[in-house]
Amino acid sequence: MSTTDPVSRLERALAATAGHFVVTAEIGPPKGINIDPVIAEARHSLSQGVTAVNVTDIQTAVMRAGSLVGCKLLIDVGIEPVLQMVTRDRNRLALQSDLLSAYILGVRNVLALTGDHVAMGDHPEAKIVYDLDSVGLLAAMTNLEAGHDLGRDLKGKPNELDGAPAFFKGCCVTPCAQEVEPQVIKLAKKVAAGAQFVQTQAVYDPAAFESFMKLVEKYGIKVPILVGIVLLKNAGMAKYMNKSVPGVSVPEPIIQRLSDAAKADRQKVAVDIAAELVAAMKPMCQGAHLMTLGWDHCVPQIVAQAGITVAPPAAAAATTKPAERAAIQLSDFAKDSGMGARLIDGEPLAQEMQQKIAVEAAELTAKGRKPRLVAVQVGENPASKIYTNMQAKNCESVGIEYQLLNLPAEMMQEELLARLAELGADHAVTGIILQMPLPPQINARTVQAAIDWRKDVEGLHPANLGRLLLSNEIVAPCTAKAAVELLKRTCPDLAGKETVVVGHSEIVGKPVAALLLQSLNASPTVTVCHVATKDLAAHTRRAEVLIVATGVSQARWLGYQRRRKAGEAVSRPDLSPIIKADMLREGAIVIDVAINRIPRGLDGAGEPLKNAKGKPDLVTVGDVDFQGALSKVAAITPVPGGVGPVTVAMLLANTLACAKALA
Amino acid sequence: MIVAERKDIDEILQLLAPYKRVLVLGCGSCVTVCLTGGEKQAEELATLLNLAAKQKNLPLKVEFDCITRQCDREFIANLKGDLAGYDAVLSIACGVGVGFMSEQFPKVAILPGLNTTFYGANTAPGEWKEYCHGCGECVLAWTGGICPIARCSKSLINGTCGGTNDGKCEVKQEMDCAWYLIYKRLQELGRLNELSTFRPARNWSKDRSRGVRRLSHAELAQEPEQEEAHS
Numbered sequence A: 001m002s003t004t005d006p007v008s009r010l011e012r013a014l015a016a017t018a019g020h021f022v023v024t025a026e027i028g029p030p031k032g033i034n035i036d037p038v039i040a041e042a043r044h045s046l047s048q049g050v051t052a053v054n055v056t057d058i059q060t061a062v063m064r065a066g067s068l069v070g071c072k073l074l075i076d077v078g079i080e081p082v083l084q085m086v087t088r089d090r091n092r093l094a095l096q097s098d099l100l101s102a103y104i105l106g107v108r109n110v111l112a113l114t115g116d117h118v119a120m121g122d123h124p125e126a127k128i129v130y131d132l133d134s135v136g137l138l139a140a141m142t143n144l145e146a147g148h149d150l151g152r153d154l155k156g157k158p159n160e161l162d163g164a165p166a167f168f169k170g171c172c173v174t175p176c177a178q179e180v181e182p183q184v185i186k187l188a189k190k191v192a193a194g195a196q197f198v199q200t201q202a203v204y205d206p207a208a209f210e211s212f213m214k215l216v217e218k219y220g221i222k223v224p225i226l227v228g229i230v231l232l233k234n235a236g237m238a239k240y241m242n243k244s245v246p247g248v249s250v251p252e253p254i255i256q257r258l259s260d261a262a263k264a265d266r267q268k269v270a271v272d273i274a275a276e277l278v279a280a281m282k283p284m285c286q287g288a289h290l291m292t293l294g295w296d297h298c299v300p301q302i303v304a305q306a307g308i309t310v311a312p313p314a315a316a317a318a319t320t321k322p323a324e325r326a327a328i329q330l331s332d333f334a335k336d337s338g339m340g341a342r343l344i345d346g347e348p349l350a351q352e353m354q355q356k357i358a359v360e361a362a363e364l365t366a367k368g369r370k371p372r373l374v375a376v377q378v379g380e381n382p383a384s385k386i387y388t389n390m391q392a393k394n395c396e397s398v399g400i401e402y403q404l405l406n407l408p409a410e411m412m413q414e415e416l417l418a419r420l421a422e423l424g425a426d427h428a429v430t431g432i433i434l435q436m437p438l439p440p441q442i443n444a445r446t447v448q449a450a451i452d453w454r455k456d457v458e459g460l461h462p463a464n465l466g467r468l469l470l471s472n473e474i475v476a477p478c479t480a481k482a483a484v485e486l487l488k489r490t491c492p493d494l495a496g497k498e499t500v501v502v503g504h505s506e507i508v509g510k511p512v513a514a515l516l517l518q519s520l521n522a523s524p525t526v527t528v529c530h531v532a533t534k535d536l537a538a539h540t541r542r543a544e545v546l547i548v549a550t551g552v553s554q555a556r557w558l559g560y561q562r563r564r565k566a567g568e569a570v571s572r573p574d575l576s577p578i579i580k581a582d583m584l585r586e587g588a589i590v591i592d593v594a595i596n597r598i599p600r601g602l603d604g605a606g607e608p609l610k611n612a613k614g615k616p617d618l619v620t621v622g623d624v625d626f627q628g629a630l631s632k633v634a635a636i637t638p639v640p641g642g643v644g645p646v647t648v649a650m651l652l653a654n655t656l657a658c659a660k661a662l663a
Numbered sequence B: 001m002i003v004a005e006r007k008d009i010d011e012i013l014q015l016l017a018p019y020k021r022v023l024v025l026g027c028g029s030c031v032t033v034c035l036t037g038g039e040k041q042a043e044e045l046a047t048l049l050n051l052a053a054k055q056k057n058l059p060l061k062v063e064f065d066c067i068t069r070q071c072d073r074e075f076i077a078n079l080k081g082d083l084a085g086y087d088a089v090l091s092i093a094c095g096v097g098v099g100f101m102s103e104q105f106p107k108v109a110i111l112p113g114l115n116t117t118f119y120g121a122n123t124a125p126g127e128w129k130e131y132c133h134g135c136g137e138c139v140l141a142w143t144g145g146i147c148p149i150a151r152c153s154k155s156l157i158n159g160t161c162g163g164t165n166d167g168k169c170e171v172k173q174e175m176d177c178a179w180y181l182i183y184k185r186l187q188e189l190g191r192l193n194e195l196s197t198f199r200p201a202r203n204w205s206k207d208r209s210r211g212v213r214r215l216s217h218a219e220l221a222q223e224p225e226q227e228e229a230h231s
């Protein structure tokens, strides 16, 4: 079996040396195409405390969407999947082909199963296949890993593959079958054929499980075993399982507890029972496989009640051969979060900057050159009102005078240019900021360029951008400068570091690159990725430093809403972070600049999920799968609370810099 | 032996709808033994059809006959009359008989009166059970004589699936789990090691996967090579 590096997070967590008690969960794709709620629910409930999530394969022979697509969607939201694969429906050509496809899509864990007979499902007239059995499927996987398929060429030699996959291979066993020895004999064969882990059929009888484990030991089976628990939602379900699910027997006292429970308490009782079972069997095995049949939200509670210390999360599928860990020296600026990666908190830096600005602003004021920022707003806008109020407050707090100049929405460009010229000539004014959005008759670029460049506190005037390239800038775009400042504080030595910037906007991506390249001999090696980049992941995976500023999720959400409102047919947007955990390099530094305000998930009708108050449940997230990144990178900025507060302080710093230069 | 069941009478009437003069032709071998296609059943079926025809006012007239084997040229001479004298022949031999007769009498409509179901044996009075599937690569040597291809619902070859339930198969409560039987038999024989041996993916090309199968004893062949269809 595997003597090489673990191919998945699950394999790593189950390694004898890891010593974790590992929890896996399970989801079933829908009978239909509405898979989003399933994935959203998994993302919500199974990202923490669960190492991997199984996706069932046409379970109980009831036709549904496939396992592979579920796995891929889980990977996309940063959850590591286990692909269940039954031999009922596909012959060896299709099975092997699908295994290759799965590997290509990033799936690493595969659970080989025979699969319930079609007679048990909703298409009893279907033709069964069973070309291979579960042992044969495991052998086929082992074979693929060795670079061969089950076929032979004309000379009778095994066919060679163009690139071989590597899986973490699992199998199933029924520990509480009436006759358990044949089960264990077959299990031993599965292990000999390549199985590296076992997820068992449901167990409700710890004593029976104990004797099963003894037999397992007697047969010299050494692979890790995760005991299976199907969440019993009510007494009826328990009785049904006793009657109809082979090899599963729910003891009477458990059924009693379920039927005694008041309807309102049933879920709690179900969770209690599952947690007690896990706790009881924890000392006998290496993990638990929780099959909650859609009640994903119960998993965290079961894990907590069973007293399981949280093993590496399902988030962050280790789907690529891990590039060697980034060897980055961190300052102690970023603080330990207790969550894995260090957190690059923007607040302390913002406060530090503001204190310094306040002192210097006071000095200027004393010299009679009080900094004075004029915000020019054309037309009313409730959102920018909140923003300008905040600007005013921030300026006051550091001793910068703030004036909001409200101009009428119908003002023509010529008039606005004239007003800006006046402001440029006014010695009392040291800074000018143009509030967005502007009415349609006004061209933002033209107007921006008409601001006196020495008073351009946003650093967007061509003269200021030019000076930035020449490394003698007075000001630079606030967000870019904030991102770079946080990075430099976290990692003072950037010389030569593989640094990837995602997004090439004028306010972030381009100026970030310019700022990073200012040093003649100590600049990092900067790559800028953008919409036309062919293989984004290939770049991000080798990044020791990753700076991301796309806001793609937000843009997709807004576009989706707009088009729906316009009555256009529009498919469900992918709101998952553009940078998945598996796109990150181990040990990297991640600066997440984006602020996406998006729904936590969409329901079956494509409407945002609602919060307790019935309002759309919106979350503020960045461009990076934060949860997944935590267990992989060395340091990361949170969203919110990372780049945001520093950007605000940076505007004040720019305002001060302009005032100083003019004085 | 080959086991077959008689088709539903309504289905047979439907098959015969276009025809007036019909012969029900029995077969004296397997289907006689399993009491579905022998002379007696041919007579019964002919009577039943004539009765139904009368009731439903159909212009159908049915006679019957039976030969020792419909899958052998030798016995065709024993037919009482000329098949060409009938509009159709309802053969109640197994599918082999129907197919072979159709080939011998290409101008006559030969129709199946039975559904051919399996290779089996008489296990109790009035009961026949499947024992072999004709898979082309027999494994009975290491399964204690119990066929996993025919008698395991999934034709598994490495042992029981998780569906085995108190010795019964997950598919039906009244059906034995073949792998449970094999386990018990091998245990009795002291040969459980057979169960522990890994059995690689089967060669299904010997089953139906490579089209029509044939047997040829070169030493007995009279003509250089017969046509595929005659084998």
Ligand code: SF4
Binding pocket: B131, B132, B133, B134, B135, B136, B137, B138, B139, B140, B147, B148, B149, B150
């Ligand atoms: S293994 Fe094949 S040949 Fe042997 S009894 Fe079973 S089906 Fe018949």
Ligand code: SF4
Binding pocket: B151, B152, B153, B154, B155, B156, B159, B160, B161, B162, B163, B164, B165, B168, B169, B170, B171, B176, B177, B178, B179, B180
């Ligand atoms: S229960 Fe037994 S006979 Fe039925 S499919 Fe499983 S192994 Fe085969």
